Amino acid sequence: MTENMSCYVLCDPNKCTGCKACELACFAEHNKENNDVAYTVGTVTIPVTPKLYLTKTEKYCMPVQCKHCEDAPCLNACKKHAIYRDENKQVIVDQSKCIGCKDCVMACPFGAISILPVSDNGAVLLQKDKECVKAASKCDLCTGIEGGPACVRVCPNEALRLVDLNEEQLAKSIATANSLYDSRLS
Amino acid sequence: MRQFVKGNPDLCIGCRTCMIGCVVEHEGRRIFEIDPDGYDFNPKLHVVKTAKVSVPVQCKHCENPACMAACPVGCIKVINDAVVIDQKECIGCKSCMQACPFGVIDVISQVGTSQSDGSKRVVANKCDLCVGTGNGPACVRVCPTEALKLVSEEAMQESVQKKRVATAEAAKAIADAMAD
Numbered sequence: 399m400t401e402n403m404s405c406y407v408l409c410d411p412n413k414c415t416g417c418k419a420c421e422l423a424c425f426a427e428h429n430k431e432n433n434d435v436a437y438t439v440g441t442v443t444i445p446v447t448p449k450l451y452l453t454k455t456e457k458y459c460m461p462v463q464c465k466h467c468e469d470a471p472c473l474n475a476c477k478k479h480a481i482y483r484d485e486n487k488q489v490i491v492d493q494s495k496c497i498g499c500k501d502c503v504m505a506c507p508f509g510a511i512s513i514l515p516v517s518d519n520g521a522v523l524l525q526k527d528k529e530c531v532k533a534a535s536k537c538d539l540c541t542g543i544e545g546g547p548a549c550v551r552v553c554p555n556e557a558l559r560l561v562d563l564n565e566e567q568l569a570k571s572i573a574t575a576n577s578l579y580d581s582r583l584s
Numbered sequence: 585m586r587q588f589v590k591g592n593p594d595l596c597i598g599c600r601t602c603m604i605g606c607v608v609e610h611e612g613r614r615i616f617e618i619d620p621d622g623y624d625f626n627p628k629l630h631v632v633k634t635a636k637v638s639v640p641v642q643c644k645h646c647e648n649p650a651c652m653a654a655c656p657v658g659c660i661k662v663i664n665d666a667v668v669i670d671q672k673e674c675i676g677c678k679s680c681m682q683a684c685p686f687g688v689i690d691v692i693s694q695v696g697t698s699q700s701d702g703s704k705r706v707v708a709n710k711c712d713l714c715v716g717t718g719n720g721p722a723c724v725r726v727c728p729t730e731a732l733k734l735v736s737e738e739a740m741q742e743s744v745q746k747k748r749v750a751t752a753e754a755a756k757a758i759a760d761a762m763a764d
Contacts, residue, residue: 410759411752453748460755462748477685478650497685498647500585503740509747513585513647525648527662532585532647 404466404487405539405562407450407547413557416459420549420558421448427540427548433520444517449537450549451512460557461549464489464510464537472502472511472536480534488539496533503534511536585737586645586665589629589711589721595731596631598638603627605726609714626692628711629723640723640732643667643688643711651680651689651710666713674707681708 425448429435433444450463470489473481480495481502491502493516503511514535516523523531539560540547550558606627608615615623629642649667652660659673660680669680671694681689688711693704713734714721724732 408758409755411756412759412763451748453745453752455749455752458752458756460752462751496648497650499644499686500588500647500740501644503585503744507747508751509744510751512744526652526658529662 401564402487403468403563404483404489405560406466407463407537407539407550407558408561409460410557410559411458411460413555414458414460414553415555415557416452416454417554418452419552419554420450420461421452422446423548423552424448424450424537424540427543429517433517443520444522445515447514447517447535449535451509453509462508462510463549464506465508466537466539471505471507472534475501475505477501484541486539486541488541489536490538490541491534491536493533493535498532498534502536506536585740586647586662586667587713587734587736588645589642589713589724590733590735591639591641592731592733593637593639595729596639597729597731598631598633599728600631601726601728602629602640602723602732603631605722606711609717609719609722622695624693624695626690626709628690628709629688630690641686641688642723643713644686645711645713650683650685651708654679654683660708663712664715666715668712668715669708669710671707671709676706676708678708680710684710 425446426435428449429444435441435444450461452459453462466487466489470481470483473483473489477499478495478497480492480497482490482492484490498513500513503513511534513532516531516533525531545551547558547560550560604627606629607625610628611623613623629640631638631640645665645667649660652662652667656677656679657673657675659670661668661670676691678691681691690709691706692709693706695704697705699705719725721732721734724734
């Protein structure tokens with residue numbers, strides 16, 4: 399088995415009510431430092447740009463977000479090398495390198511990437527021609543943020559959880575071995 | 585998101601009709617009836633052929649175009665949501681060509697123009713999505729195998745939405761399996 403697989407956040411659609419608290423928490427958490435987004439709406443001076451996307455089907459809903467693939471199609475598609483894998487194997491977009499070519503959006507089979515405006519210092523960044531800077535926006539598992547993924551922390555229904563298959567796989571395989579052991583006499 | 589034309593290597597037969605269609609559209613003259621030396625054949629997209637693949641490559645009309653940021657004279661502009669080079673202002677510095685990660689900007693010599701030393705002006709050239717012609721991209725229209733498609737913002741969003749719904753359905757299956 400591969401060692402050190404990347405983690406990802408997965409939602410249980412049976413618990414999600416579609417309240418979008420995850421999207422807002424994601425936005426707030428990532429814009430706390432650079433854009434002074436705090437606890438009230440009045441502190442928001444920029445477009446709300448989440449890194450996970452609430453999706454509704456006819457029967458249920460849930461936020462869709464990056465799986466941090468081991469052979470990530472987005473990373474492989476990015477000609478600017480703006481998508482990289484950090485030391486924890488998480489797949490991260492360097493928005494300052496992104497030119498908004500949309501290749502990653504098309505490459506991702508989950509729909510986990512959107513092209514959204516980029517803000518700094520409480521205002522949308524502008525290009526030479528005064529159009530706003532847009533970059534690929536996708537889950538970075540709140541890397542560098544204390545407490546881990548904000549979406550997981552705020553979900554009122556505990557529908558989201560951080561999946562660490564390194565541990566889960568080991569626990570499952572040990573359980574399988576134990577059951578083989580337990581049933582060996584029968 | 586800006587629209588762009590995308591080639592499908594599975595359908596492309598490498599016939600280069602798209603390149604001819606592009607020149608016909610932008611030349612504005614009946615090129616098959618005039619002296620071949622009377623115009624320059626400067627398509628804004630190029631069919632790339634390797635041992636593995638044949639497909640036309642052309643501008644992605646990026647949201648934050650590297651070419652536009654690199655242009656020192658500001659001649660790359662967004663017109664009708666397409667990234668367009670104003671060839672009248674271009675000084676042929678090749679900065680955009682170097683900045684573009686897709687290799688879809690060319691420098692071409694412009695027919696009927698001259699610099700002070702008498703040589704032709706050389707300017708940057710790339711797909712402009714046929715803005716202003718009112719017909720939509722010529723390459724898409726002329727391709728005999730329908731290998732080129734104009735990918736609109738709506739089409740893009742629809743495709744992403746479909747993928748998100750499929751992801752949600754898969755997550756539902758996982759949640760159900762784990763609940764059992």
